[in-house]
Amino acid sequence: MGIRVILIISLASFGLDARPISYSGGSTLMGHSNNMKDSFYYHYSPSYKYSIGIESLDDKVFGDSYSYTRLTYLINRKNTELSQRNLYFQSGINTKDLNNNFYGVHGDWETRRFFVGFGFKQVENQINDYEEKYIQMGLAPYLGEYGDFHTWLMFKAKKNSLDKKWSNYPVLKFFKGNVLLEFGYSDVSEWDTHLMYRF
Amino acid sequence: MKKILTILLALTSLLSAANSSDTDHHSHEGHIHEKMIDGKKLEVDPDRFDKFLVGLEDAQVAIVNVQGMVCDFCARGIEKTFKKDEKVKKIDVDLSKGKVLIAYSLNEEIDFNDIKEKIVMNGQNAIDMQVVSL
Numbered sequence: 512m513g514i515r516v517i518l519i520i521s522l523a524s525f526g527l528d529a530r531p532i533s534y535s536g537g538s539t540l541m542g543h544s545n546n547m548k549d550s551f552y553y554h555y556s557p558s559y560k561y562s563i564g565i566e567s568l569d570d571k572v573f574g575d576s577y578s579y580t581r582l583t584y585l586i587n588r589k590n591t592e593l594s595q596r597n598l599y600f601q602s603g604i605n606t607k608d609l610n611n612n613f614y615g616v617h618g619d620w621e622t623r624r625f626f627v628g629f630g631f632k633q634v635e636n637q638i639n640d641y642e643e644k645y646i647q648m649g650l651a652p653y654l655g656e657y658g659d660f661h662t663w664l665m666f667k668a669k670k671n672s673l674d675k676k677w678s679n680y681p682v683l684k685f686f687k688g689n690v691l692l693e694f695g696y697s698d699v700s701e702w703d704t705h706l707m708y709r710f
Numbered sequence: 711m712k713k714i715l716t717i718l719l720a721l722t723s724l725l726s727a728a729n730s731s732d733t734d735h736h737s738h739e740g741h742i743h744e745k746m747i748d749g750k751k752l753e754v755d756p757d758r759f760d761k762f763l764v765g766l767e768d769a770q771v772a773i774v775n776v777q778g779m780v781c782d783f784c785a786r787g788i789e790k791t792f793k794k795d796e797k798v799k800k801i802d803v804d805l806s807k808g809k810v811l812i813a814y815s816l817n818e819e820i821d822f823n824d825i826k827e828k829i830v831m832n833g834q835n836a837i838d839m840q841v842v843s844l
Contacts, residue, residue: 594780621781654806
């Protein structure tokens with residue numbers, strides 16, 4: 512049962528790594544849902560270099576609720592005329608139990624047409640520590656102007672050290688104005704949706 | 711009859727001159743993007759730039775070359791920051807060209823370091839700037 516809970520926690524983080532820090536003074540609301548649980552995450556960025564926030568999780572299967580206090584820090588960024596490359600440190604501490612926490616890095620490189628990303632996360636709890644990693648790549652089939660409706664076709668592969676096998680699935684991402692909507696389908700988590708609003 | 715013809719000819723000449731003047735004026739406004747600034751041609755989207763100029767008078771436009779603008783969130787952050795600046799009359803972000811267009815009054819002094827700092831605070835880099843007076 513412990514392993515199932517941990518797996519659910521890890522699945523809930525799908526998609527939350529996208530745009531982990533806002534512009535200076537910006538706030539972001541994220542909602543995430545799949546057939547097993549709902550997650551709600553708010554973060555504020557005092558500077559473009561880091562964001563602080565809280566993620567609240569509702570477990571639909573076990574009826575459990577818990578929260579993470581989260582910090583994301585931009586370790587390195589490289590801007591060019593056509594691209595941006597980022598490397599982030601991420602961490603979270605369970606508000607009920609400081610011994611339950613996670614930390615890791617994730618990075619991305621993107622242009623207006625292509626996206627490539629990866630992540631590694633170590634989760635420590637008092638039951639069974641585990642790690643997870645993912646890679647993600649995407650393509651924008653057309654290039655919209657600022658304010659247009661944007662679409663991304665993506666592919667994500669993820670592996671959890673408890674599960675020991677890769678989960679591969681397609682992701683569709685839509686983006687307009689302040690809103691981002693992402694759908695992914697995994698054979699493990701089935702439909703996986705992610706909504707983000709930045710202000 | 712001769713008088714009437716003379717008046718008609720004069721009126722025709724006046725209207726023609728006025729029309730010619732309008733055409734020249736329009737032509738000038740519509741091709742500001744072809745101006746050479748500091749020996750460089752403006753690298754702007756002509757249609758977008760002309761649209762940006764609509765309604766602007768006695769203004770100067772800073773055309774800022776920005777690196778790292780790859781999505782709408784980058785653009786929105788820059789737009790929000792400059793909109794808070796009372797000296798800024800209008801702003802537009804051209805993602806495809808990597809340009810930020812910022813309009814100021816003619817009497818304002820444009821400080822590129824201030825612009826650079828604002829853009830860096832949003833996580834991008836301003837590389838250079840050209841200023842066009844209207």
